[in-house]
Amino acid sequence: MPELLQFLLSGITVGAVYALVALGFTIIYNASDVVNFAQGEFVMLGGMITFFAHAAGLPLPLAALIAIIVTAAIGVALNKLAIEPARGAPVVSLIIITIGASIFIRGATQLVFDKQLHRFPAFSGDQPILIGGATILPQSLWVIAGALAVFICLWLFFTRTLIGRAVLATANNRVAAQLVGINTNYVMTLSFAMSAAIGALAGVLVTPITLTGYDVGLALALKGFAAAMLGGMGNPKGALVGGLLLGVLEAMTAGYVSSQYKDAAAFVVILAVLFAMPQGLFGRKSTDRV
Amino acid sequence: MLTVEGLRSRYGRIEVLHGIDLDVASGEIVTVVGANGAGKTTLLKCLSGIQPVSAGSIVFRGETLTTVPAHARVRRGLAQSPEGRQIFTNLTVEENLRLGAYLFADDKVERDMQDAFAMFPILKEKRNLAAGGLSGGQQQMLAIARALMARPSCLLLDEPSMGLAPILVAQIFDVVKSLKALDVTVLLVEQNAFGALSVADRGYVMETGRITMSGPAADLIADERIRAAYLGI
Numbered sequence: 001m002p003e004l005l006q007f008l009l010s011g012i013t014v015g016a017v018y019a020l021v022a023l024g025f026t027i028i029y030n031a032s033d034v035v036n037f038a039q040g041e042f043v044m045l046g047g048m049i050t051f052f053a054h055a056a057g058l059p060l061p062l063a064a065l066i067a068i069i070v071t072a073a074i075g076v077a078l079n080k081l082a083i084e085p086a087r088g089a090p091v092v093s094l095i096i097i098t099i100g101a102s103i104f105i106r107g108a109t110q111l112v113f114d115k116q117l118h119r120f121p122a123f124s125g126d127q128p129i130l131i132g133g134a135t136i137l138p139q140s141l142w143v144i145a146g147a148l149a150v151f152i153c154l155w156l157f158f159t160r161t162l163i164g165r166a167v168l169a170t171a172n173n174r175v176a177a178q179l180v181g182i183n184t185n186y187v188m189t190l191s192f193a194m195s196a197a198i199g200a201l202a203g204v205l206v207t208p209i210t211l212t213g214y215d216v217g218l219a220l221a222l223k224g225f226a227a228a229m230l231g232g233m234g235n236p237k238g239a240l241v242g243g244l245l246l247g248v249l250e251a252m253t254a255g256y257v258s259s260q261y262k263d264a265a266a267f268v269v270i271l272a273v274l275f276a277m278p279q280g281l282f283g284r285k286s287t288d289r290v
Numbered sequence: 291m292l293t294v295e296g297l298r299s300r301y302g303r304i305e306v307l308h309g310i311d312l313d314v315a316s317g318e319i320v321t322v323v324g325a326n327g328a329g330k331t332t333l334l335k336c337l338s339g340i341q342p343v344s345a346g347s348i349v350f351r352g353e354t355l356t357t358v359p360a361h362a363r364v365r366r367g368l369a370q371s372p373e374g375r376q377i378f379t380n381l382t383v384e385e386n387l388r389l390g391a392y393l394f395a396d397d398k399v400e401r402d403m404q405d406a407f408a409m410f411p412i413l414k415e416k417r418n419l420a421a422g423g424l425s426g427g428q429q430q431m432l433a434i435a436r437a438l439m440a441r442p443s444c445l446l447l448d449e450p451s452m453g454l455a456p457i458l459v460a461q462i463f464d465v466v467k468s469l470k471a472l473d474v475t476v477l478l479v480e481q482n483a484f485g486a487l488s489v490a491d492r493g494y495v496m497e498t499g500r501i502t503m504s505g506p507a508a509d510l511i512a513d514e515r516i517r518a519a520y521l522g523i
């Protein structure tokens with residue numbers, strides 16, 4: 001049994017990362033129905049900027065804070081420079097713009113930083129913690145706690161705050177949102193800033209375990225997308241559960257079948273969800289009357 | 291309170307408003323009546339800021355609004371209840387009303403919501419249901435109630451009676467009349483010319499993007515040409 005527990009623990013750790021990426025998707029999707037495929041690059045930027053700021057001599061918490069703020073600013077720039085000018089374009093075009101942006105960010109990162117893999121120290125050391133015969137890294141607990149904290153904050157944001165409802169209202173009917181006094185451009189800017197900040201936070205938490213490099217974003221975006229689809233796009237609870245499920249599924253596939261098939265799990269999940277239940281586990285049902 | 295001069299607007303290359311002049315004094319109920327496709331909805335969309343204006347001016351309480359974005363016009367006291375079902379279908383009735391008062395975070399929001407429920411009791415019954423599940427008439431009431439939550443000094447109403455059963459039409463026009471007592475100025479756009487002119491102080495007749503007649507509502511109701519063209523009498 002310790003074997004199963006070990007797979008479960010590593011699955012939950014990886015799953016928490018996917019959950020963080022999926023949670024990042026949630027806000028922009030809720031504000032605009034756009035799936036932002038540059039979300040993985042935000043994770044990468046969080047790790048890379050923290051590493052270089054730390055290497056330049058800043059204390060780790062300050063380096064992390066700078067990384068989150070800079071990444072949020074890059075998210076805002078993405079909205080202002082690429083998404084807002086294309087307003088009125090079909091959602092598919094906007095999604096393609098985000099894919100282009102992710103390629104651009106990857107290239108720019110290579111130029112500004114480098115092509116190496118990087119790591120900075122774990123927050124609470126590297127001494128594994130023993131749980132019932134299996135082990136878990138202290139940094140994994142940070143990742144899991146981070147995913148839970150972001151989930152709770154987002155859930156409160158969308159259900160308890162007026163600005164959170166304004167985000168939902170903007171996605172649901174942009175014209176009507178303007179007619180009640182919502183500045184929909186501001187809502188979009190806020191959504192990109194928040195999504196990017198969540199992505200960067202994920203990068204800060206996970207880099208001590210997985211390392212970071214200019215090209216880690218794409219795989220994360222795809223896994224996060226699979227997780228969000230599984231849970232139901234746009235729903236924070238779906239992002240959390242979908243991420244954890246996908247992580248555990250991958251760990252089990254790697255452990256009991258072969259680690260070669262690990263990545264295939266995500267794509268089997270995407271296909272199965274699209275085929276069997278396009279709304280995902282907790283997806284919002286459309287209540288429009290036609 | 292609201293003065294419109296030489297207002298023109300177009301969809302692509304096709305101009306649909308060819309220079310509209312209109313004014314609404316504080317406390318008045320003014321109606322714009324006209325047939326299908328005359329441009330009434332386009333006029334209100336220009337006033338609320340969700341449709342671009344190609345020429346002319348809109349002055350509201352002494353301030354030129356022509357370049358003010360839509361969301362900022364609400365803050366200045368000009369709110370629109372849009373045509374059709376422009377409500378937040380995925381949100382509940384109560385959330386729709388709360389968003390109507392998006393600009394406010396004080397105790398009056400709750401009282402305004404109770405007033406809205408008193409005005410339209412069916413909305414109170416369905417307050418926790420998704421607005422997309424309401425009937426057409428109920429969605430219409432929700433759109434009006436939501437616009438009132440913004441505490442407008444001037445309310446723009448687009449076809450509030452459209453698609454409603456006759457008993458509800460009478461109720462909606464009663465609500466419009468009652469707004470006078472609440473110090474809300476009303477600009478009402480309607481195909482139902484008789485209903486609209488019965489509650490209005492003054493009226494304008496619009497035909498293919500132009501104002502062709504205007505005057506006290508009582509005179510317009512009595513006018514032979516209007517009786518023939520719009521009242522079916």
Ligand SMILES: Nc1ncnc2c1ncn2[C@@H]1O[C@H](COP(=O)(O)OP(=O)(O)OP(=O)(O)O)[C@@H](O)[C@H]1O
Nearest residue numbers: 301306324325326327328329330331332333373481
């Ligand atoms: N989105 C649009 N794109 C192109 N043309 C439009 C659009 N909306 C309206 N029109 C055209 O503009 C003209 C005026 O339309 P508008 O909706 O303002 O009329 P209306 O008086 O409100 O009609 P109704 O009584 O049917 O609501 C019509 O000829 C219509 O076909």
Ligand SMILES: [Mg+2]
Nearest residue numbers: 330331373449
């Ligand atoms: Mg109309």
